[in-house]
Amino acid sequence: MKLVIPGDILSDDVKRAGEGTYVASGKVYASIYGILDQKELRVIPLSGKYMPYTGDTVIGKVVDIIFSNWIVDINSPYEALLHISEHPERIDPCDMDRCLEIGDLIIARVKDVDATMRVELTLEKFRPLRSGRVIEISHTRIPRVIGRGGSMINLLKKELDCSIFVGQNGRIWINGKEDDIDLAIQTLLKIEREAHTPGLTDRIRELIERSKKRG
Amino acid sequence: MSDKPKKLIEKGKRLDGRKVDELxxxxxxxxxxxRADGSCYMELGGNKVIAAVYGPRAVHPRHLQEATQVIIRYRYDMASFSVEDRKRPGPDRRSVEISKVSREAIEPSIIKEYFPRSTIDIFVEILQADAGTRTVGINAASVALADAGIPMRGLVSSCAVGKVDGQIVLDLTGEEDNYGEADMPIAMTQDGKITLLQMDGHLTKEEFALAIELAKQGCKAIYEVQRNALVAKYKGGSYV
Structure with a gap:
């Protein structure tokens, strides 16, 4: 694991150039500030805005209703559109605010992103999140919250007695008893802060056990 | 300000004791x-500068946005307390011009095609000024951009060279700038491509070539500092 900054030469093998790199005059350079993944020759970002990809599941917030679309903020430079035809039943455009109001939070999947970054969403369940709480962390820390093969998220779900849903865009929905939610948020923020330090899963396990004994 | 000193360079040493090729x-x-997406604080002698980067984010007003690439906005601003006599706050002719040339110095390093229809806003605030504020601003802005996770071809480093008492010197102080013969701020990418070159005063062809060489050395030294600043942010982690 090595920290790289933009402009660092990574390799001469142009064919292997992955994400977070660029190619110039037969060499591969880092294009972003992050950690080098030597195996796949890509740079894992440490900061930056969430960029939507087709197939991502995200937590969005309805910010406007226009024509036959809900405009959804997905914690990215680009707003996403949720079309009325995504609703399982035919509804009148005038009744859109009865299904989803401005301010509602939804769990959505990115259906399509085009070259001009027009983002289209689709919903699995057409209802907003009404209970629980949503927190926002940097999307670059999401892989750490999930852990290798889901090790971290499984630990959290098992130990915290909460249901947790992690969106790729850095928003996390937590539902359960208020005290459990408090502890969950505390834990998730610690993961965000210390995402780059080794042995984190063990420390998180300790933190949860200690808090539970006290509680 | 004080009167012109008799000599700005004495026995190869400058007024503040530096050698001619020393930063x-x-x-x-x-x-x-x-709360910024990326930021950087830099001091160079008496200069104290803070740079903040926001974005990529939606463009307001909307008509400024470009369909195929991100737009860059750069605001260089001097705090009213940054100089000896209070400066009237807000943009003036000088800071508007510096904003423009600094933006053009930074822009070639950013890979702009990744974020169509959006903007990256760079704010450079001069808290204390002592000659060469624009170069410090560019250095700090470059690190702040990397810190914000924005894709770049490399960092941009910048420093000033000039002519004082007939000698080519690196990184002028306020006094040397006022009483010297020439002041030339330069910015370059890490592979040595010049993105900013301004000159106030006169240099011969030979002096100019010498000045460019000296600026290259200066920028190289600053690049190392920029790199260390970025690496230090995650020190103590499992990588470095």
């Missing part, structure tokens, strides 16, 4: 602002 002491820290 002033530098301090640099990345990620100093919590």
């Amino acid at each position: 002033r002491p530098i301090k640099m820290e990345a990620g100093v602002l919590k």
